[in-house]
Amino acid sequence: MLIKTQEDVTPVVLEAFKSAPDPRVREILAALVKHLHAFARDVHLTEEEFEKAVQFVVALGQKTTATHNEAVLMSGSLGFSALVCLLNNGNNGQTETTANLLGPFWRMNSPRTENGGTLIRSPTPGPAIFVNCWVKDQQGRPIEGAEVDVWHSSPEGFYEQQDEKQADMNLRGKFLTDAEGHFWFRSVKPAGYPIPIDGPVGDLVRATGRHHFRPAHLHFLIFKPGFKTLISQIYSNDDDKLETDVQFGVTRALIGNYLRHDDAPPAPDVTGEWYSLDQTFVMEPGKSRLPKPPIE
Ligand SMILES: [Fe+2]
Numbered sequence: 556m557l558i559k560t561q562e563d564v565t566p567v568v569l570e571a572f573k574s575a576p577d578p579r580v581r582e583i584l585a586a587l588v589k590h591l592h593a594f595a596r597d598v599h600l601t602e603e604e605f606e607k608a609v610q611f612v613v614a615l616g617q618k619t620t621a622t623h624n625e626a627v628l629m630s631g632s633l634g635f636s637a638l639v640c641l642l643n644n645g646n647n648g649q650t651e652t653t654a655n656l657l658g659p660f661w662r663m664n665s666p667r668t669e670n671g672g673t674l675i676r677s678p679t680p681g682p683a684i685f686v687n688c689w690v691k692d693q694q695g696r697p698i699e700g701a702e703v704d705v706w707h708s709s710p711e712g713f714y715e716q717q718d719e720k721q722a723d724m725n726l727r728g729k730f731l732t733d734a735e736g737h738f739w740f741r742s743v744k745p746a747g748y749p750i751p752i753d754g755p756v757g758d759l760v761r762a763t764g765r766h767h768f769r770p771a772h773l774h775f776l777i778f779k780p781g782f783k784t785l786i787s788q789i790y791s792n793d794d795d796k797l798e799t800d801v802q803f804g805v806t807r808a809l810i811g812n813y814l815r816h817d818d819a820p821p822a823p824d825v826t827g828e829w830y831s832l833d834q835t836f837v838m839e840p841g842k843s844r845l846p847k848p849p850i851e
Contacts, residue, residue, distance in 0.1 A: 565592045611755050618754035622716065624659055624849050628756045631656060631802035641806070644783070646839065651808045653836050655788040658774060659849045660714045665704050668728035674705065674742040677722030681710025681743035684813070684830040685821055690736040690777055690785075691837050697736030698838060701779035704729050705740065707772065712748030741822070744813070744830050747771040747794055750801055760801065767801050770794035773811075775836065776845075783841030789834050 558567055568588050575581040594600075600608075618625035630636045636656050645652030668674070686705075690698045706727040708714050715721040726745075730738040747770045752760055760767045771791040778784050788804060789811035790797060797805050814831045821829075 561596075565589065568592075611758070614755045623751065625754050625756060627659055627849055628750060628754075628802075629759070631804070632750075632756050632759055634803040637803040637806075640786075644839070651806070653787050653789075653808050654785055655806070655809055656802065656804050657776070657786050657846055657849065658788070660716070661704065661706060661774065661776060661846070661848055662716075662724075662727065663845075663848055665706065665727040665729040666724050668730055668740065670730060670733065670737070670739050672728065672740055674707075674726045674728045674740060676725040676727075677720075679709055679721065679725060679743050681746075682828050682830055683741065683820070683822070683825045684744045684832060685739070685741050686773070686832045686834070687737065687739045688775075688833075689835045690732050690738070690779075691835060692782070693837060693839060697732070697734065698779055698782065699732055699734050699736060701732040701736070701738075701777050701782075701838070702729060703732065703738050703778075704774075704776040705742075706774045707742065707745040708748050710743050710746050712746040742773075745771045745773060745791070747791075747796060765801060766796070766799065768796050769802055770796040770800055770805060772804075772809075773832075777836060777838060778843055778845065779838065780843045781840065782838040782843055784843050784845065785836055785838050786846070787836060789832070 556563065556567055556570070558564055565588065569585055572584045572588065573581065575584060615626045615629055627636070640654055640656055641652065642648045644654035690701045690703070692698055706714070709718065709721060709726060713721070715723065715725040715727065726742060728740060730740065732738050747768050749767050750756065750769065752767045757767070771794050772788040775787040775789070776784065777787070788809060790805050790809050791813045792810050793813060797810060811832050811834055816829050816831065820826070
């Protein structure tokens with residue numbers, strides 16, 4: 556069929572893509588073409604706007620380096636990463652879940668740390684936090700021997716690789732759950748932090764009049780063969796940006812009860828205010844796989 560008017564373009568492209576041998580590729584491409592063409596018709600995209608859009612996509616790649624992934628940041632800033640996560644967890648989007656975004660800062664091979672140990676590997680001022688977590692299956696039975704990566708930003712809002720004051724692997728550790736599914740550790744209370752806005756994500760943030768901060772959180776990655784790898788973030792209930800997270804990552808199930816204490820510190824070196832957090836994670840049966848680290 557030869558194209559005569561704009562209306563003909565979509566059926567011609569759909570017909571041409573029917574030859575894709577992989578059925579899933581065929582399905583995804585057909586839906587992509589339908590939605591993309593409908594989008595252009597919906598807003599009646601002008602030629603100038605199309606040029607801008609192409610420059611925008613090119614800039615996503617140009618801004619991406621070995622230590623920064625602008626495409627992941629953009630996906631988060633559009634709420635797309637949150638949508639994909641919630642579609643694929645919580646019994647395929649049917650129920651609440653403690654699953655959340657991986658984020659750009661996970662590293663392989665965090666230092667093995669005994670339960671009760673600390674994530675602090677170089678002097679890191681800030682209020683102490685004592686974290687107790689339990690990993691369970693959907694029937695509430697403890698999961699023993701799960702490997703748990705924990706990582707988080709400093710009380711100044713920087714991950715170790717962004718901050719020359721912090722030692723390599725500071726505020727990172729890998730734990731193993733005991734027979735009760737329990738793992739526990741000590742660290743400093745993380746702070747929220749700004750996302751980079753010197754690229755196309757910044758253009759989006761400014762165009763929408765939003766702030767560019769994430770609320771404070773701890774990251775977790777829980778791995779145990781026979782269970783779907785659980786990637787999570789537990790957000791601080793005292794953060795004023797829970798409802799306006801620039802990455803749309805916060806859900807109700809992920810707001811942790813970060814309890815402030817002023818007395819009876821659990822360790823002799825703790826002075827002033829300190830925090831505790833108790834958190835339970837529920838793993839779904841499924842495939843255990845490690846994600847590809849987003850940066851090298
Ligand atoms: Fe983070």
